[in-house]
Amino acid sequence: MRHLLPLALAFALLCGPVVAACDGENLVEALPQAQRAELEAAVAAQPFPEGNFWRATRGAQVLHLIGTYHLDDPRHAATLAAVAPRIEAATVLLVEAGPEEEAALQAAMAENPALLISEGATLPELLSEPEWRTLAEAMRARGIPPFVAAKFQPWYVSMMLGIPACAMQGIGAQNGLDRQLMRAAGDAGVPVRALEPFDTVFTLFEHLTEEEQLAMLRSSLPLEARGADYAVTLADAYFAGESRQVWELMRITSHDLPGYTAESADAEFARMEEAVIFERNRDWLPVIEAALAEGPVVAAFGALHLPGRDGILSLLEREGFTLEALPL
Secondary structure, eight states: OOOOHHHHHHHHHHSSSTTTOOOOOOOTTSSSSHHHHHHHHHHTSSSSSSEEEEEEEEEEEEEEEEEEEEOTTTTTHHHHHHHHHHHHTTTTTEEESHHHHHHHHHHHHHOGGGGBBOOOOOEEEEEEEHHHHHHHHHHHHTOOEEEEEHTOOOHHHHHHTOGGGGHHHHHHTOOOHHHHHHHHHHHTTOOOOEESOOTHHHHHTTTHHHHHHHHHHHHGGGGGGGGGHHHOOOOOOHHHTTHHHHHHHHHHHHGTTTTTTTTHHHHHHHIIIIIIIIIHHHHHHHHHHHHHHHHHHEEEEEESSSSTSHHHHHHHHHHTTTEEEOOO
């Protein structure tokens, strides 16, 4: 997995890394008519390609699902108003990472040696001089001194590059929809539980060799100049309830990138979707089922987990749930 992974991972984890400071071009709107038609057809071919708010019922069981966007945005107010009453009536709010998991992840990222190159050459030595200069400037723009970034594992740096510099303020604000929903649960006295262990993000990269990680990092660097454009496109799609659109956009536009064919890019996207999204979805399903045994549940997670062949909605449908899209 090369340059595709950082943006796809950022989308899977953040579902639209952008705040008001990101000022760029909507890439979907800029597409030629033929590519726009191809994109629309690809989106329409996916199960449940639209919608951020759903109700799933099976007998007396009631589950509300909200696809989230992890960074701050004033448009969250309308979503929170629609979802808060469902949380107040729930027995639990399930999220990707609750307060305890967030604290454990922060501690692990501060102390975990797996994030660092423990021996051998560091990034300035592994990359060419122009590549390192580009990366050093990208890290400065994200508030990370190059001498610190030099010791990070390539996969970790690639993940950071998947979040445009203009979005870093939103990460620091820690006021994305997930956080707002957790506060609403706390105000209502509803417990918050995590869907997965805090260290799941680390296991996504265990199988990558150093060479694969470096290829992923090198291929990320040319996208740095268009980070704001991707950020704006992601945000626009999310708030239109069309998050799947951006996944398909990245897949289609990757067909023409150097070193790729349509077949190889599609195959790489399929591997990403399986590893970063679908595998996690399948792991979440027993957690959701167990929570439903206690009463009504609200589950909130990145919006890209909703659609697709093994998206949460498809998995629930196969388990006998009736699905209904709800307005926001």
